[in-house]
Amino acid sequence: MTKNKYVLSWIEEMAALTQPDNIVWIDGSDAQAEALRAEACSTGEMTKLNQELLPNCYLHRTAVNDVARVEDRTFICTSKKEDAGSVNNWMDPKECYDTLSKLYRGSMKGRTMYIIPYSMGIVGSEFAKYGIELTDSIYVVLNMLIMTRVGTDVLDALGDSDNYIKCLHAKADIDESKRYIVHFPEDNTIWSVNSGYGGNVLLGKKCFALRIASYLGRKEGWFAEHMLILGVEYPDGKVKYISAAFPSACGKTNLAMLIPPEFYRKKGYKVWTVGDDIAWLRIGADGRLYAVNPENGFFGVAPGTNDKSNPNALETCKSDTIFTNVCHNLDDNTVWWEGLDDNPPHNALNWRGEPWDYKKYNKADKVGTSGAHPNSRFTAKATNCPCLSSEFDNPAGVPISAIVFGGRRAKTAPLVYQSRDWQHGTFVGSIMASETTAAAAGAVGVVRRDPMAMRPFTGYNMGDYFAHWLEMGKRIPNPPMIFNVNWFRTDDEGNFIWPGFGENLRVLLWILARCDGAVEAVKAPIGYLPKAEDINIEGLEDVTLDTVRELLSIDHENWLADVENIKEFYAFIGDRVPAELYEELALLEANLKA
Ligand code: OXD
Ligand code: MN
Numbered sequence: 034m035t036k037n038k039y040v041l042s043w044i045e046e047m048a049a050l051t052q053p054d055n056i057v058w059i060d061g062s063d064a065q066a067e068a069l070r071a072e073a074c075s076t077g078e079m080t081k082l083n084q085e086l087l088p089n090c091y092l093h094r095t096a097v098n099d100v101a102r103v104e105d106r107t108f109i110c111t112s113k114k115e116d117a118g119s120v121n122n123w124m125d126p127k128e129c130y131d132t133l134s135k136l137y138r139g140s141m142k143g144r145t146m147y148i149i150p151y152s153m154g155i156v157g158s159e160f161a162k163y164g165i166e167l168t169d170s171i172y173v174v175l176n177m178l179i180m181t182r183v184g185t186d187v188l189d190a191l192g193d194s195d196n197y198i199k200c201l202h203a204k205a206d207i208d209e210s211k212r213y214i215v216h217f218p219e220d221n222t223i224w225s226v227n228s229g230y231g232g233n234v235l236l237g238k239k240c241f242a243l244r245i246a247s248y249l250g251r252k253e254g255w256f257a258e259h260m261l262i263l264g265v266e267y268p269d270g271k272v273k274y275i276s277a278a279f280p281s282a283c284g285k286t287n288l289a290m291l292i293p294p295e296f297y298r299k300k301g302y303k304v305w306t307v308g309d310d311i312a313w314l315r316i317g318a319d320g321r322l323y324a325v326n327p328e329n330g331f332f333g334v335a336p337g338t339n340d341k342s343n344p345n346a347l348e349t350c351k352s353d354t355i356f357t358n359v360c361h362n363l364d365d366n367t368v369w370w371e372g373l374d375d376n377p378p379h380n381a382l383n384w385r386g387e388p389w390d391y392k393k394y395n396k397a398d399k400v401g402t403s404g405a406h407p408n409s410r411f412t413a414k415a416t417n418c419p420c421l422s423s424e425f426d427n428p429a430g431v432p433i434s435a436i437v438f439g440g441r442r443a444k445t446a447p448l449v450y451q452s453r454d455w456q457h458g459t460f461v462g463s464i465m466a467s468e469t470t471a472a473a474a475g476a477v478g479v480v481r482r483d484p485m486a487m488r489p490f491t492g493y494n495m496g497d498y499f500a501h502w503l504e505m506g507k508r509i510p511n512p513p514m515i516f517n518v519n520w521f522r523t524d525d526e527g528n529f530i531w532p533g534f535g536e537n538l539r540v541l542l543w544i545l546a547r548c549d550g551a552v553e554a555v556k557a558p559i560g561y562l563p564k565a566e567d568i569n570i571e572g573l574e575d576v577t578l579d580t581v582r583e584l585l586s587i588d589h590e591n592w593l594a595d596v597e598n599i600k601e602f603y604a605f606i607g608d609r610v611p612a613e614l615y616e617e618l619a620l621l622e623a624n625l626k627a
Contacts, residue, residue: 034058034150035188039195040165044148047167047201050134053141059149059174061184066175073171079355083366088352092361092368093172094386095230096207100358101408102232102239104489107214109244111493118494119607126217129224136211136226140203144169150188151181153242153313153327158428160313160325162246163191164198166236173202173234176355176412179330181237197221198245200236204229216240218248218492231332231357231410242311242327244492250313251493251501254508259486260312261289262324264422264431265541268301272424273545276312276324276513277437278486280467284520285309286333287534290345290420294535296572304538305422306345307431309333314433320510323430328415335359335409337372342534349418350411357412358384360404370405377404384409434548437541438485439518440467443478445591446519448531448568448584449540451547451554451561455506458515460617461560463499464599465517480595482602496609503613514548517560522584530584532573539569557587558624589625596622 035041048056059065070091073079080092109117110126117123124132147168154161166177177183191197202225205211212227223240225233232239246257260276267273279285289309293302308326317323331349335356338346350356360369362378369378377391384406395402415421424431438461440446452458462485468478482488484495491498506512518540520533543563546552554561565581599618603610 034060034185035191037188037191037193039193040188040191040197043199044167048146050137051141051146051167051169051203052139053144053146053169055145057145057147059147059178059183061178061186066178069171069174073175078171079175080361082356082368086365086367087354090350090352090354090356091175092356092359094358094384097385098209099207099212099228099230100406101230102489103209103212103214103228106212107489108216109492110215110217111219115609116494116497118496118609119605120488120491120495124215126220129215129217133213133215133224133226136205136213137201137203137224140205140226141169147171147174149174149177149183150185150191151177151183151237152187152190153181153237153246154325155426155428156182156186156190158325160315160327160428160430161190162198162241162249162327163187163196164200164237164241166200166202168202168234170202170204170229170234172229172355176231176235176332177237179353179355179412179414180235180328180332182329198223198241200241201225202234202236203227214240216244216492218245221245231412235332238311238328238332239490242313243487243490246313246327246492247487247490247498248492251497254505255316256312256314256505258312258314259310259490260324260436261285261309262307262312262326262431262433263289263291264305264307264424265538265545266303266305272305273434273548274307274324274431275435275437275541275544276314276433277439278462278465279439280441280465280481280483280486283439283441283467284533286331286346287343288537290343290418291538292344292420292535293538294572297538302538304420305424306418306420307422307425315430316509317429317432319432321432322509322513324433325428325430326415326425330415331411331413331418333411333413335370335373335411336403336405336407338370339373342372345418345420346411350413351417353414353417355412356409358406358409360384360389370409371399371403371407433513435544436513436515437518437544438462438465438516439520440465440483441521442466442519443468443521443523443527444588445595446517446522447562447587448520448522448581449516449518449543449563450557450559451544452515452517453560455509455512455515456503456613457560457617459499459502459506460614460621461515461517462502463614464595480598482598494609495606496611499614500609500611503611514544516544516547530580532576536573543568558589558627559587559592559621592625593622596625
């Protein structure tokens with residue numbers, strides 16, 4: 034498949050270490066994928082679902098101890114510990130190579146090693162970066178075929194260069210005490226061992242497109258961010274693009290695939306999805322910031338996805354999809370998950386593969402009693418998404434008008450506010466946070482700071498990451514405006530005040546109007562707030578102007594408590610937090626006390 038001597042010698046070395054019985058190159062062809070699906074079904078690794086109802090869909094179950102990303106087993110191995118920073122786990126690279134080599138040695142005996150040449154981004158485009166993943170898992174191969182662009186054209190584009198990310202994955206024994214997800218940013222290398230769960234083993238996604246790419250982006254002058262990208266189409270046909278970062282469980286996929294409320298649909302508004310998880314952003318020739326989604330599919334959380342929360346996602350996963358750890362309906366050989374509908378199957382296997390009694394479901398013990406695991410997933414093709422943007426395949430990306438940050442805050446953050454400028458916007462991103470809710474075990478309202486939603490995904494020191502944001506701001510002639518949103522304000526009874534979902538378009542339209550200079554705003558201690566009457570509530574039943582006023586109110590005491598929490602967090606990040614952000618923090622405190 035290639036004569037590239039770097040690639041061939043690396044594969045030879047990894048094969049000598051892992052000792053597979055066979056080596057198979059993945060060429061991206063349908064015929065090869067079909068043969069691998071058949072093989073996975075013959076060994077029980079996957080189950081073919083009802084082909085009439087769910088054409089080309091399959092079910093896979095991971096090991097019971099292997100159902101999520103493992104942040105405590107994830108490491109950034111830079112030669113200097115400070116370069117990984119206090120937010121990341123760190124290991125000395127040499128020590129790490131030695132430790133993991135022992136786990137890899139002979140781990141593929143009796144197995145096949147698959148070689149997956151893949152591209153993040155359109156092959157041959159300015160944005161694209163190439164990787165090769167070696168794995169002993171057919172499940173990984175089939176997921177990578179959906180999530181990335183795989184095939185011989187990647188090797189052709191790479192030519193005889195050594196500029197690719199070397200990714201090694203071995204299932205080994207799926208032993209969680211020996212599970213490692215390790216990044217060597219200085220060596221363009223990712224090693225993953227003892228897991229078979231998506232986020233730990235589909236190495237193009239979090240490991241490459243965020244952790245390694247963020248490191249490369251800093252070196253090369255671009256951004257790799259944990260952001261969705263969407264386009265809002267106006268009745269006159271113009272489309273404006275927004276990228277938005279939210280921590281997990283804040284509805285990124287839902288926002289990316291938003292369906293406008295009827296009031297706006299009738300007028301001709303539409304929302305187009307470019308990406309739901311990762312954005313790579315570069316400065317374009319016209320001085321604006323351009324974004325691409327480097328992925329080629331969606332690895333979405335299944336539970337809670339239904340025809341109200343996200344009909345587009347539901348449609349996307351009706352064909353060509355791999356379901357992982359969902360509930361298996363044995364009556365019609367389909368799948369089910371909590372929150373899909375009110376008709377749980379009566380004859381079913383749960384995510385563990387055991388007979389499941391829906392009557393025993395207990396919200397307080399989801400993992401123990403649910404049909405689908407709370408983190409069960411669908412891996413679905415982007416091209417199956419009914420609202421996929423026509424710009425999805427544009428190698429130049431889409432011009433971003435607004436960057437939106439957000440989290441889940443019951444009281445503190447208003448529905449929306451705008452930062453004063455790029456430096457202040459960087460500050461707003463750096464203080465992003467989400468609160469634990471009553472739905473989860475443990476204390477309610479505990480704040481977890483998650484800067485730019487990148488806390489688990491920045492491949493270097495968080496202080497340096499903030500500095501990179503400030504530096505980029507100086508280099509972008511026409512930067513996007515930066516906003517913060519919060520869909521999760523609650524009243525005194527703990528009910529959400531804002532209806533959310535499709536109605537969030539109303540807030541996006543205010544944001545875009547601000548970018549156009551088409552609407553005024555009110556100066557507040559934290560930035561610019563909308564005038565309540567400028568958030569359009571026409572057609573909304575339970576929202577009055579007073580509700581909007583409440584959503585936009587700022588409780589100074591809550592904010593001052595937050596300031597103290599931010600000081601602690603910055604101190605934890607350490608001495609590389611830029612002085613400019615401390616200036617912004619001091620200004621915020623002074624404004625709140627004034
Ligand atoms: C995540 C994901 O964990 O996208 O953020 O899977
Ligand atoms: Mn994500």
